[in-house]
Amino acid sequence: MSVKKVDVLIIGAGPAGASTALFLAKQNISSILVDKDSFPRDKVCGDALSGKVVEVLKKYNPAIVDDLALFNKALPSYGVSFYAPNGNCLRVPFKPDFKSLKIAPGFVCKRIDFDNYLIEEVKKHKEITFIENSFVKKFEWSDTKKQCFINEDIYEANIVVACDGPNSLFQKKVLNDTFSLDLADNCYGLRAYYKNVKGLDEDNFIELHFVDVALPGYFWIFPMSDNTANVGLGLKADVIKEKKIHLPELLNKILALPQFKDRFSEATLDGNVKLHALPMGNKQRKLSGDNFLLCGDAGALIDPFTGEGIGNAMLSGMIAAEVIKEAREKKDFSVQMLKNYDEKIYRRLGPELQISTRLQSLVKYQSLFNFVVNKANKNKTLRDTISSMFVDVDLRSKFKNPLFYLKLIFN
Ligand SMILES: Cc1cc2nc3c(=O)[nH]c(=O)nc-3n(C[C@H](O)[C@H](O)[C@H](O)COP(=O)(O)OP(=O)(O)OC[C@H]3O[C@@H](n4cnc5c(N)ncnc54)[C@H](O)[C@@H]3O)c2cc1C
Structure with missing residues (x-):
């Protein structure tokens, strides 16, 4: 040597x-x-x-x-759609005037x-x-x-x-x-590529679904080039262990939910479902x-x-x-x-x-999540705040302040 x-x-x-x-x-x-x-x-x-x-x-x-x-293998994406546990959607562009951007x-x-x-x-x-x-x-x-x-x-x-x-x-x-x-410092994620998923966003917004069966994690659908979507879910490792969750089984359960059943009715799995750790x-x-x-x-x-x-x-x-x-x-x-x-x-x-x-740690409060999404759908200023929070950390810090939620109640 x-x-x-x-x-x-x-x-x-x-x-x-x-x-x-x-x-x-x-x-x-x-x-x-x-x-x-x-x-x-x-x-x-x-x-x-x-x-x-x-x-x-x-x-x-x-x-x-x-x-x-x-x-051509990188699909431009302009925003994110959050789906609250009650199924309501909040569509948030990464930047407020996204249609005029030269580069996504x-x-x-x-x-x-x-x-x-x-x-x-x-x-x-x-x-x-x-x-x-x-x-x-x-x-x-x-x-x-x-x-x-x-x-x-x-x-x-x-x-x-x-x-x-x-x-x-x-x-x-x-x-x-x-x-x-x-375990408390890690998540596990599962990823699958599907072809022919219906109902993908016209501006390639990525979708985060906070379905109750996957809380405090989430299920995602990210549109990609070639009529493919990256579909997956992530959950804290200690929750997976405590609740004895088998992630591939949970994926099948989610895909059979009424809000996804039709969207995946003609979808085909491309390759294998794979798992990996995410150190937080x-x-x-x-x-x-x-x-x-x-x-x-x-x-x-x-x-x-x-x-x-x-x-x-x-x-x-x-x-x-x-x-x-x-x-x-x-x-x-x-x-x-x-x-x-x-x-x-x-x-x-x-x-x-x-x-x-x-x-x-707030994600587990389903009613809080439902409430913020409902409010934001009725309130443009709140929607713009959430949109700006992707680029502005000070704004993101509002979400951990209880006063923020109190003000929402009375607005
Ligand atoms: C299911 C899942 C979904 C995710 N989704 C997203 C997402 O949408 N967006 C996002 O930003 N992040 C996402 N992440 C996180 C993201 O994948 C990682 O944070 C990112 O890959 C970190 O990059 P890295 O270079 O540190 O490590 P890696 O990308 O893992 O690269 C490490 C490299 O080291 C090499 N290596 C390892 N050991 C050795 C060794 N002993 N000798 C030589 N080489 C070695 C490996 O072959 C590998 O190429 C996700 C993670 C998972 C698991």
């Missing part, structure tokens, strides 16, 4: 790892990007690319967003295509050495020795960026942490240490209310690249230096993750 000394080693080439490598390359910093799979590869996901994904891509290179808008605020794109889209960009950079089909199988990590074992080689890096997803081996072996295994950003965690950073799902940065993780993964990759640049300039890869990363991440994402954690 040969020992290779490298500058930056990124483990995992999903949105977190690819973004880290791309933002480093933008600053002329070389990196090694390793993934156990070869691309294009599937990833179980709802495939919804939020405004945050577009925002990060714009910071990397505005031209890439124009390209995404022309990419969000997209839905199969991860096999979107992640490969990022990898195609990775391959354009001579600064990035991309190694596919290579599992990082072992770590030797002590004060004096920090090694990653990949194929027949041992890598020693100034900095390791762990972007190895929800079941991060790095997190388990190096941090000796089990936060990915703690419901508390602040240690995201760095001597010579390492954790990004994306490896750092449990998924929004606990919406389940959105791609945007946060890419944003964390962008911030990791900023911190790595500073650390290299100072030739300091110590825990004291790298904790800047934790501070920057939680300064940017902390408030919204906190609000979403509170919102997730």
Whole structure:
């Protein structure tokens, strides 16, 4: 076995790892990007690319967003329809004047295509050495020795960026942490692709259905290109265990409900139904240490209310690249230096993750949910507030304030 000394080693080439490598390359910093799979590869996901994904891509290179808008596998999406437990719908555009937008605020794109889209960009950079089909199988990590074992080689890096997803081996072996295994901090999601679902939204709004059988989680239908829809549901892992829920059975039960039966009467399943974990950003965690950073799902940065993780993964990759640049300039890869990363991440994402954690706990109050949807359907100002909350975290914080609901009662 040969020992290779490298500058930056990124483990995992999903949105977190690819973004880290791309933002480093933008600053002329070389990196090694390793993934156990070869691309294009599937990833179980709802495939919804939020405004945050577009925002990060714009910071990397505005031209890439124009390209995404022309990419025929990415369907532009303009909003979200919330269905309260009583079946009433609240249709909320991501931006109030969405019909006049040049580029859609969000997209839905199969991860096999979107992640490969990022990898195609990775391959354009001579600064990035991309190694596919290579599992990082072992770590030797002590004060004096920090090694990653990949194929027949041992890598020693100034900095390791762990972007190895929800079941991060790095997190388990190096941090000796089990936060990915703690049921209260995780959701499980199921994803299925269906063709010929009827009644999809004319402006490709994604649909979130808070049906009582799936509370405190939700069932989704996201329209995609090729007359396909991403259909799935997500629920907290502790609820699944406590109520002994079998997610594929629950999906069948939901599809047989009167509001979906006709919509799925001619639909055909495309491929298999697949399950995966979602590590929630419901508390602040240690995201760095001597010579390492954790990004994306490896750092449990998924929004606990919406389940959105791609945007946060890419944003964390962008911030990791900023911190790595500073650390290299100072030739300091110590825990004291790298904790800047934790501070920057939680300064940017902390408030919204906190609000979403509170919102997730409110979802179980069915009557409150029904009430807000009914009110919003009658009140344009409230509808506009909810629409703006997608881009404005301060507005989102209104929803965790009891006064907000009191004012609604008397308005
Ligand atoms: C059912 C479901 C629905 C979801 N819906 C949405 C949605 O609609 N919108 C949204 O924004 N988010 C959604 N998410 C969350 C989103 O999928 C994740 O937050 C996102 O994939 C995180 O990106 P990542 O780069 O951190 O990890 P990943 O995308 O998981 O990438 C990790 C990479 O690391 C590689 N890897 C792992 N271990 C090793 C190893 N030891 N050696 C080498 N390589 C390794 C893997 O092959 C993989 O390519 C959903 C998740 C689930 C499960």
